[in-house]
Amino acid sequence: MAAGAGGVAALGQVPFSIVALGLAGLGLAGWLAARSNTSRRAAWIGFCAGTGYFGVTLHWIVQPFLVDAERHGWMAPFGLLFTATGFALFWALAFWLARRIAPGGGWRYALAFGGALAGVETLRSLILTGFPWSLIGYIWSEGAAVQSVAVIGPFGLTLLTGLFAGALAAIGPRWPAIPALIAAAILPPVLLSLVPPAPLPASDAPVIRLVQPNAPQDEKWHPELGAIYFSDALDASAAPGNPDLIIWPETSVPYLLEPGHPVLGLLAGAGRGAPVVVGAQRVEGPLYYNSLLVISPEARVVDTYDKHHLVPFGEYMPLGDLAARFGLRGLAQGQFGYSAGPGPRLVDLGPLGQVLPLICYEAIFPEEVGGAPVRPDWLLQITNDAWFGTFAGPQQHLAIARMRAIEQGLPLARAANTGITAMIDARGRVTASLGLGQTGALDTVLPPALPPTTYARTGDWPALVAILLSLAAALRFRRKTA
Known part of the structure; x- marks a missing residue:
């Protein structure tokens, strides 16, 4: 029953987004733990609920192993099993602590359930490089x-969600x-009409062209097919129109870009006077980087950003030297391991302003965006969601990117290889998009920014304090009533 409750709770997440079921599943799991005879039993209930929840929300995790199914397909069920049960250990800790x-x-x-669940969700997001995907909030x-x-x-929204679920657990299966x-289920759509929209773009707002090559991951690096997708992306970039900036997705250039590479001329030519931002691999001495490069109309690389938060087991292997002895490599690292860039930094796009680049996975970390x-x-996010399949993974990734826009009060331009390419305003609303599996380019106006939000100024500290206060209040009143 606990595993089923966790699976029901997962239906609150994109692409299902049934909030009432998400809360009901969490509340039922919490109620089962509250009725347990011991804290150890509550931990087991939490583990089962977490396994059901993460097994459903992260079912797309099998997709990277199926790109080269002959070599890695056998790992797919183990990847999902270990991911779901590994994250479920955090829930086991929360349920044990609440009980x-x-x-x-x-x-x-x-109070104890909401604080403990929010606390371990925050912990899951931060330790061992973190993975803040599928937060209950x-x-x-x-x-x-x-x-x-x-x-x-x-994390503050996650705390409120945990407290709501804790209240349902305290009520139990009764009519309230x-x-x-x-x-x-009903109030959020009603309240949505009360949220003031983001301001409209100015008449002279820049036009951004977002390119979506739609290259399947198993064909992306094929010598002949990769050249075809690259050529199609050049054609989409050079299509009629007068964009002020052209953006390609992550690793959309199938060549190692170095100064003087002939591909730079092709990219600049396709820009027809506009700078082109591309995702590409580059090498510097013995090191390889997953990078974003800004190509000027003169075919020069005028700025470079190297991805700094790499995907473990994807772009690099933890304990890489030891893993290499056993022939283990990250799924996305090819014959070499990526090196991490120095950290978050801005890229100067001249009259288009200062932009914070986010390469794929980096957009899921709120504290790093801030x-x-x-x-x-x-x-600006460039990503290759072909790794995530064609269902829940890309849609969840888009929803997370929308979160970052709302948190900072900033518009976000998103170019994805296979979709979903989108322009997102400072309220997190998608103003224009190219759906999954579409090929082409999207010309869209860059929305304006809002003033710095409260979260942009304070970060996660208020939420962390609130989580501790929730647990402290439950402990204090326990002593008073003991």
Whole structure:
């Protein structure tokens, strides 16, 4: 039942986005733990619920192993199993702690459950390089409640979600839970109409052309097929229109770009006077980088950003030297391991302003997007979501990118290899997009930025303090009633 409750809770996440089911599943799992005889039993319930939740939300994790199914396909079920059960250990800790603090249930249990679950979700997002994907707070991503991350951030929204689920767990399967779930499903769309829209673009706002080559991952690096996709992307870049900037996705150039490479001339020519931002691999001495390069109309590389937060087991192998002895390499690293860049930095695009580049995975880390040296004028994500399949993975990745825009009050331009390419305004609304599996280019106006949000100024500290206060309140009142 706990595993099933976790699976139901996962239906709150994109692409299903059924908030009432997400809350009901979390509440049911919490109620089962509250009724358990021991804290150890509650931990087992939490582990089962977490396995069900992460098994459903992260089912797309098998897709990277199926790109080269002959070599890696056998790893797919183990990848999903170890991912789901590994993250479920965090939930086991949360359920154990909640039951330990508030063994009698009631409203103290609601505080303990919400604080503990939000705490371990935050911990999961930060330790061992972190993986803040499928945070329980993200079940609100398609409704008005998501706008709250501009104030309290993603971990604050996760705490509120945990407290709501804890209240349902404290109520149990009684009638007050029903109107609470109905309200959770109905109120966000109503409240959405009260959220003021982002300001309209100015008449002289820059036009951005986002290119989507739609190259399948198993064909992307094929010598002949890769050249065809590259040629198609050049044609899309050179299509009629007068964009001020052209953006290609992550690793969309199938060549190692170095100064003087003849491909630079092709890219500059396709830009027809506009700078071109491309994702490409580059080499510097013995080191290889997953990079974003700005190509000027004169065919020069005028700025370079190297991805600094690499995907473990994808772009590099932890304990790489030891792993190499056993022939183990990251799925995306080819014959070499990527090296990490120095960290978040801005790229100067001249009259288009200062932009914070985010390469694929980097957009899922809110604290790093807020960790730029100075506030950028807008955000730019290039990604290759062909690794994530054609269902939940790319849609969840887009929802996470929308979160970053709302948190910072900044527009975000997103170029994805196979989709979803999109322009996102400072309220997280998609103003234009190219869907999954489409090939071509999208010309869209860059929306304006909003003033710095509360979250942009304070970061995650208020949410972390609130999580600790929730746990502390449950402990204090436990002692008073003991």
